[in-house]
Amino acid sequence: MAINVSSCFSSVLIRSFIYSDYTQVVWIHKEPEAHYTEYMPSKYYEELEHTADWALHVWGANFEELLRNAAAGMQHLAGIEPSLEDGVTRVFELEAQDREQMLVRWLEELLFHIEARHAAFSVQVIEVTGDRRLVASVVETPASPPKKAIKAVTFHNLRVEDTPRGVEATIVFDV
Amino acid sequence: MITKQAFEQVSPVEWEIPRGFREDMRVPVRVFANSRLLESALKDKSIEQAVNAATLPGLVGRVLVMPDVHQGYGFPIGGVAASKLPDGVISPGAIGYDINCGVRLLASSVSYTEAEPLLKDLASSLYANCPSGVGVKGSVPLDKRQLEEVCRKGAAWAMKNGYGRKEDLERTEEQGGLDGADPSSVGARAVERGRPQLGTLGAGNHFIEVDVIEEIFHPEAASAMGLEQGRLAVQIHCGSRGFGHQICSDYVHEFQSAVQRYGIRLPDRELVCAPLNTPEGRRYLSAMACAANYAFANRQILAHHARRSFEETFAGRLKGWDLHQVYDIAHNMGKIEEHTLDGEKVTVCVHRKGATRAFGPGFAGLPKEYLAIGQPVLVPGSMGTGSWVLLGTERSMAVSFGSTCHGAGRTMSRSQAKRTIRGDQLRQHLEDKGVRVRAGSMPGLAEEAPQAYKDVDAVVEVVVQAGIAAKVARLRPVAVVKG
Numbered sequence: 001m002a003i004n005v006s007s008c009f010s011s012v013l014i015r016s017f018i019y020s021d022y023t024q025v026v027w028i029h030k031e032p033e034a035h036y037t038e039y040m041p042s043k044y045y046e047e048l049e050h051t052a053d054w055a056l057h058v059w060g061a062n063f064e065e066l067l068r069n070a071a072a073g074m075q076h077l078a079g080i081e082p083s084l085e086d087g088v089t090r091v092f093e094l095e096a097q098d099r100e101q102m103l104v105r106w107l108e109e110l111l112f113h114i115e116a117r118h119a120a121f122s123v124q125v126i127e128v129t130g131d132r133r134l135v136a137s138v139v140e141t142p143a144s145p146p147k148k149a150i151k152a153v154t155f156h157n158l159r160v161e162d163t164p165r166g167v168e169a170t171i172v173f174d175v
Numbered sequence: 176m177i178t179k180q181a182f183e184q185v186s187p188v189e190w191e192i193p194r195g196f197r198e199d200m201r202v203p204v205r206v207f208a209n210s211r212l213l214e215s216a217l218k219d220k221s222i223e224q225a226v227n228a229a230t231l232p233g234l235v236g237r238v239l240v241m242p243d244v245h246q247g248y249g250f251p252i253g254g255v256a257a258s259k260l261p262d263g264v265i266s267p268g269a270i271g272y273d274i275n276c277g278v279r280l281l282a283s284s285v286s287y288t289e290a291e292p293l294l295k296d297l298a299s300s301l302y303a304n305c306p307s308g309v310g311v312k313g314s315v316p317l318d319k320r321q322l323e324e325v326c327r328k329g330a331a332w333a334m335k336n337g338y339g340r341k342e343d344l345e346r347t348e349e350q351g352g353l354d355g356a357d358p359s360s361v362g363a364r365a366v367e368r369g370r371p372q373l374g375t376l377g378a379g380n381h382f383i384e385v386d387v388i389e390e391i392f393h394p395e396a397a398s399a400m401g402l403e404q405g406r407l408a409v410q411i412h413c414g415s416r417g418f419g420h421q422i423c424s425d426y427v428h429e430f431q432s433a434v435q436r437y438g439i440r441l442p443d444r445e446l447v448c449a450p451l452n453t454p455e456g457r458r459y460l461s462a463m464a465c466a467a468n469y470a471f472a473n474r475q476i477l478a479h480h481a482r483r484s485f486e487e488t489f490a491g492r493l494k495g496w497d498l499h500q501v502y503d504i505a506h507n508m509g510k511i512e513e514h515t516l517d518g519e520k521v522t523v524c525v526h527r528k529g530a531t532r533a534f535g536p537g538f539a540g541l542p543k544e545y546l547a548i549g550q551p552v553l554v555p556g557s558m559g560t561g562s563w564v565l566l567g568t569e570r571s572m573a574v575s576f577g578s579t580c581h582g583a584g585r586t587m588s589r590s591q592a593k594r595t596i597r598g599d600q601l602r603q604h605l606e607d608k609g610v611r612v613r614a615g616s617m618p619g620l621a622e623e624a625p626q627a628y629k630d631v632d633a634v635v636e637v638v639v640q641a642g643i644a645a646k647v648a649r650l651r652p653v654a655v656v657k658g
Contacts, residue, residue, distance in 0.1 A: 050588055051586070147619070148309065153424075
């Protein structure tokens, strides 16, 4: 279920800037009490066989959960090990044409910060409006460099599908 | 699922899926393989991806599939497709995220027999001098203006800043710099990723490898390249790092809407493209050139570091330690080239993804010492087996848009490799075989185990039998550095 996060974001926002033409990243105040929380259990994603790259099958009760579980699965694949240091709460805002592009942009966003700042991310709250706009509150924790390099999140045969168990997708990563 | 019955056998090593196999195909698909390699390719989605690639607008000739093919994303690794200008398309996914991933070969006159006791030191020196691993910062941090210069000049920027020699440029594809690179076509995030990473190897299947030249097959060509049996050589395999990955990602997103604007229907969104005569197509070509030039500069700087390591290890101990460049060639690139098709000269954009340009004798862009023999082609195998130096041929110009294979090609998934092979045991096995290993990650090493790859010798036999390459020399690894 989507959670309304606008009220909790507004009180702590201190600055914002544009990283690129499609992604607005809003940084909010570092809360010392915010800690890294455990990744979702692996039952929400599974690695599929792929000759050269990585394929990750992910599912969730709804699209927001799918996004959350995909983030956890990608970090698991990359071998991210968060430190025990305090985390920083951040807000990501993204726009996309549809759910598939939203999923790719969301994972790319995290991947950029994982590579640039050696960070791990735990999703606190995530809200998607009309399949086109995402607002997510995450806790960023310092982490070891990724053990495995992910070059890119691809659109290869990507379909976000509604199924009897919720929403599912298989994401291929270029590695 | 595509089976062997879908193919018409053209020769013992050429198989064709006709255009009528699927309604949306615009050109046939031709696979270079022997029967066993074809059956291997049919085990994953390689051929299905090649058929999907054959639907790209403006393609001419055939989609070509090399014997080292394996499943990729959108377009298979080991695929070649040419679209005719002016309105044929360019597809970032058909070039790959690691734009201008490629190989550089340097050779020395150091005798393997004499150098053998010092190879451990050489491997350690290479590991220390050549930054490797995920997200590692390079030895040449750049400000934004310097990065723009790298985009425009490529390897020439590195040479001007003390990381190479004039003759290195002459022995690099396109002299180490593509024309038309405009940094304004590159997004801010790519700049941010590219600035700290120049002069880094990266991780995954990228490596620096010291080889002994084991066998010479073409003495005239080997002599022109300065390759002597029993001497040491170095291969550097890497690309445009996060800079190129980001550029490709940005344009794959941008082209999601471009295909709608231009009414292009595709079987896979990863194949998104734009006609080359549109603003989107031209901008991607320009951004791709920036990434390609970054990659040429990257390999140039790593070559400089390899030379430092040879000097540190061998100077004062052995003679002939200087490394001269044999060639540097891309295997993930889109190039505007002129080819002859059905007797007519056509200007095309040749997409090579996991395939190497292999121009035959007489090509004007070659250095004078290679004009008579053809362009060197560098085909690294797995780290436990061997690698090849080949030559482009007249037939490669006639049947494969001047292209040939690029490596051994994977046959085992990374997860299966990790399940069945332990990195530390593999390292010991390789050391026992005389291959010194320096690697940042043991699971990463396991994923790249020789068992995960096809037999590079079988791949080379196919391209030689098909006439799209000729053998020059076989190399055997004696030290490997991986991220």
